[in-house]
Amino acid sequence: MDKLLIRGGKQLRGEVEVSGAKNAALPELCAALLTAEPVTLQNVPRLQDVATMIKLIRNMRVDVTTDGHTVTIDAGPLSFPEAPYEMVKTMRASVLALGPLLARFGEATVSLPGGCAIGSRPVDQHIKGLQQMGAEIVLEHGYMIAKLPKGRERLKGASITTDMITVTGTENFMMAASLAEGETVLENAAQEPEIVDLAEMLIRMGAKIEGHGTPKIRIQGVDKLHGCTHRVVSDRIECGTFLCAVAATGGDVLLKHGRADHLGAVIDLLREAGAKVTAVDGGIRIQSEGRLTAQSFRTTEYPGFPTDMQAQFMALNCISEGSSKITENIFENRYMHVNELVRLGADIHVEGKFAVVHGVKRLSGAVVMATDLRASASLVIAGLVADGETLVDRIYHLDRGYEQMETKLRSIGADIERVQ
Ligand SMILES: CC(=O)N[C@H]1[C@@H](OP(=O)(O)OP(=O)(O)OC[C@H]2O[C@@H](n3ccc(=O)[nH]c3=O)[C@H](O)[C@@H]2O)O[C@H](CO)[C@@H](O)[C@@H]1O
Ligand SMILES: C=C(OP(=O)(O)O)C(=O)O
DSSP states (O other): OOEEEEEOOOOEEEEEEOOBOHHHHHHHHHHGGGOSSOEEEESOOOOHHHHHHHHHHHTTTOEEEEETTEEEEEOTTOOOOEEOHHHHTTOGGGGGGHHHHHHHHSEEEEEOOOOBTTBOOOOHHHHHHHHHTTOEEEEETTEEEEEOOTTOOSOBOOEEEOSSOOHHHHHHHHHHHHTSBSEEEEESOOOOHHHHHHHHHHHHTTOEEEOTTSSOEEEEOOSOOOOOEEEOOBOHHHHHHHHHHHHHHOEEEEEETOOGGGOHHHHHHHHHHTOEEEEETTEEEEEEOSOOBOOOEEBOSTTSBOGGGHHHHHHHHHTSBSEEEEEOOSOTTOOTTHHHHHHTTOEEEEETTEEEEEOOSOOBOOEEEOOSHHHHHHHHHHHHHSBSEEEEEOTHHHHHHOSSHHHHHHHTTOEEEEEO
16 A cells, blocks of 8 residues: 655745646536537546546446546446446545436436545435435435436426535536526535536536526526536645645745635635745745744635645644644544644644644654545645654545645655655
8 A cells, every 4th residue: 555755854845736626627527427429628637536437437338538637528328327336435526426417317326425534424415406306316225316207308497505505516406407497596505616617617518507606506407518628627725735735844836727816715824824825927826934823713615714724724733833723614523634643743632623733843753644635635744844754654545636746745845755
């Protein structure tokens, strides 16, 4: 099993390219299932989750060709609208196949994703919303078996207000509604940049969508969608992770293609902490020197501070001056990195959804174990500043969502290598 070996203490300097967003590429691969014409996605990150999603849609007899960061999906031959457990269990985003399959074929069988390290993550809202659009969904043997009632050929537009804001839920509804009969109105919709990117792709395919990027999205269903070429938006979470890494180690790095307009809450906090962060032509520049000041924050839906950046900012707080209080509002169990950070010498106390971090002057390298995707990233950041060697085990979690993280970090001066 691959591990990352990090020798801490190096400042980071130079330029790094931010990849396309995992959380946009995954729904967009599923959106390609809505049409029988080829769809080309550019700037697709080369990640384990993307490979899993491609495997999942190829299993439906869809033709997928890849050329570097470009992926072409031809769902014309799709004849097996199923997402089996074996594939879904490693990637919860597989639930995104449900809306498009149901909308185009009137049936879908998708495994329930099950719990995961960061919380129970149910999909009740997805099911409820699609039922409001006329789908009949039963749960059997761990699968969601969805179909349209006899005599009905298309989903019907509906007014859907979810109990909480859900990102993939909003995406499933937008995709399903694009081919439904009549108008769908989504209230309490997620506003993440990945939602906006997906909506822009669907519009390129002929969908009629308004209000994406706001809590109320209106979709007028059309009979048919067509092929398109779409460039996946840049990954704000990968970019934010590198920003935290440079803030922690000190240095001066340009994050090419980084979108400052998608990282407002994170950048504001980094500036408060003492880093100099500037939106420049074609990216974001960060300059950081010395010990920063610890910052308290609460995770909330976009445009608030993202839960997917909580672990990485916590790693920075661990070695900043002063104490901070972190509140995790989105997932009930997203502090799995804490015990590992403590093994590196951090001073953190967790109570329920709160974590209090007392900044220490130094961390010391140790063997640590990654437990989920962003937890892994926080351990890498901590390893980059810790004295001596840190070995991060179970980095298959990291590979789910970061493209060649160690290569990128090495290119800006980190002493990091992948070892067996
Ligand atoms: C592939 C992808 O885009 N993943 C992101 C997406 O996950 P995902 O879309 O799964 O997360 P949601 O926005 O749906 O989850 C928000 C909250 O709602 C709850 N919930 C959600 C749906 C549902 O049917 N029932 C329910 O109870 C969840 O358990 C969670 O507590 O948004 C999360 C929140 O920004 C991010 O951390 C993930 O990186
Ligand atoms: C939690 C994440 O992803 P997923 O929803 O795919 O598990 C993430 O990207 O941090």
